[in-house]
Amino acid sequence: MNKPMFGIDFGTTNTRIAFYDGETVELVKIRNPDSGVDVANIPTQAGFDEKNGNWHFGFDAEGFKQPKDSMKWMLLRDYPVEEISGTESKELVTLFFHHLKAVVAEARADEYEGQELSHAVLSIPVTFSLEERRALCESVEAAGIVVEQIYYEPVSALYAALRENFRQMPIDENLSGRIAVFDWGGGTLDIAIATIRNGFLYILKRDTLLRGGKDFDQIIVEKAMQDLKSKYNRHLDSYIETAYHQKAADLKKTAERIKISLQNRDNFALNYPRFIPKGAVNPPVEEDINLNFPVLKENLRNWIGKDIEQGIELLKECICQTGIPLDDIGLATRCIILAGGTSNLSLIEERLLEEFGTLKFGPLEKIERVPPIETYSSEPRRFFSSDKFGREDDASVATAVGNALLAADGGIPTFTCDIGLIVLSPTGQPYPKRIFQEGSPLPIDKPIIRQLPIINRGQEVISIQIYFQSIGYIKGEFEIHVDVKEHTVEISFHVDRYRILRVSGTGKNYPKRTQQSQDAIMDFPIAFRLPEKLKT
Structure with missing residues (x-):
């Protein structure tokens, strides 16, 4: 394609936009109103202002009534949006991409000054049906954005890793063995197993686990609700359920922040003052009911451990289905590439390291032209240095970056x-x-x-x-x-x-x-x- 290009990763929880001008990649950033810091994660959320009849998107959607499901997963379903405004799901996605055009226009950096978001490359989960793929592309193009190309999310993440890690040295046209992509985002874990043969990158196997970061957030919220009900001997269950449904979006957002914070600390609390005001209960209670639920890192490990094990088993199964015996997985798999925001969880990193050991994340032997990965937690693991893209982006930006690079580099x-x-x-x-x-x-x-x-x-x-x-x-x-x-x-x-x-x-x-x-x-x-x- 050999021209400047935007790559868009339309995620379940967050959307990211990368711009490649032929030499460098820049992430489009937006100001987080809570922290005051510019971030690359644009919330994939919509909020409906019932007073004015208008939709708000991204950070601006906070405080308004939101659909039950992520826009990404309701492209072929109308009911979640109709309950709010009668807006069709495809129309809502179109409005969100109009919002992304405005984000690019307002956040222009020197690197993409004058570049309007009129052409872009998209990526999709490996489980997207043909109907969902077409619905997404039609919704994007209805916003005035021409879809230049569309790739599977783990393929884009893989290419981003190749370009970032190996940009200073060539890649063997016949690299033996397997390259695994472990792309765990907000909605799904997408896995792709690839190899390089005769100068082509072949995707040998792809599969998905229908669990993601949003499900982990939901687990935290559900545990908090169970704890609150038990404190009041369950006689306030109906009021707690009502408050939960009214505040579900805020609770899930808070749970997401807790999940991220537990990467650097052992405990955090889910706090929500006046979760149920005292006047909302009949008969009235003496004081407001506040939500204060401690979340320990070890508890989170137990809550999501089954999901992590399912992800690892799916990874091994996919590798085996490309013709590799189970006992030879360690030797045949050259590297495991992490992508997606959920892959940043240290609990996942630790379990992968435990399962695959130094064969995967220690020095890689017998691979010329490939730099050794000394430890799993070292910088190459994330593929994007923190001083370039910012610490909070790391593995989560791989798909957006890969979209832009694949198209601009001519990955045919x-x-x-x-x-x-x-x-x-x-x-x-x-x-x-x-x-x-x-x-x-x-x-x-x-x-x-x-x-x-x-x-x-x-x-x-x-x-x-x-x-x-x-x-x-x-x-x-x-x-x-x-x-x-x-x-x-x-x-x-x-x-x-x-x-x-x-x-x-x-x-x-x-x-x-x-x-x-x-x-x-x-x-x-x-x-x-x-x-x-x-x-x-």
Whole structure:
């Protein structure tokens, strides 16, 4: 792409924007009204002012009525927003990206002075459906931001790590072994297992755990509510539940701050003065009910320990599914890259270190051109030095930075296998036709048309299968209803800019008497051609 580019990480809890001008990366920062410090985390939250009928976003949403779920996860659902204002979910996401445009305009630094947020690269969780992917891109473009490219979040984080750690030395075009990405954000843990072969970055396996930082925040709040109920012998349960629902957004925000603070201290308290005013209880109580719940680091470890274990088991399972025996994981996995804000939790760091030991986070042997990682907690672990991006950003900014770098560096997405079609004949003698070759770049918005003869004339229904050759399975199938005299079908392959493959067909000679096939819409595996600056 070789032009200045914004990369946006639309997160569950926080959104981050990076700008790359071809030489340096800068994070777009916004003033945190509570601390007075400029931060890269833009809260992914919306608040509705019921008096004026207006939506507020980011830090400005504090104090207003907020949807139950994060905007990121309700793209295809209307009910959380309709309960508040009747605003459709896609429209709300569009309004949020209008807010991001305003943030960029107001926070312009010298590095991106004059650069309007009109083009950007996005990233998505590995579990996003094709419908969610399209809904996100359409919502962003409705805000006047052209989606130049879209990547999976762990892929972007991986590329950011490669560029930051290895920018002073080339990367072997045939690096053996596996690179694992452990991308734990606010909503999910996304895992990607990759390797480098013939100058291409291949994603061999990706999977997700539907648990994230917001779930950890919710656990803290629930424990606090249980403690408060027990203090009052449960006769105030209904009042506590009412207060909880009224103050849920504030409580979760406070829990998030506690979770972060416990990285540097052993205990912290969840305080909420006048959680239930004395006049709100019938019969009235003598004094206001204050919430004061101590949270110990060791308690948090116990509360989220099961989630951490599930994440580690999923990581090992993904590595094994790329052909690595369980006993060889330590030797075959060259490094584990952390990304996402939740990955910053020291509890997660400690458990990963305990599980993988010095094989992963001590000196890396037999890898030329790769600098050794001395300890897991050393600076390379975070991939971004604190003096450059700020301590509170560290691993959480990897995805936004990777989005901008991938696009600006020319990290071209390519097919990882031959993709073609098979025309099925009534005699059971299919014949294949290759359309895309492994290693060829994606022809974004450049439809490819192929004409195929019908082997057995006189048939009224032609069955077409789409195959992914190197993977060895049929991905999709559709039928074309043609005129009995038809002897040629015309098949269209179209990869749109959202990286969705659409395949359709019709009769060539008698199109007016042909029923156009219903599109076969599918995802497909891709690799990335590494830019020359990163190669040996």
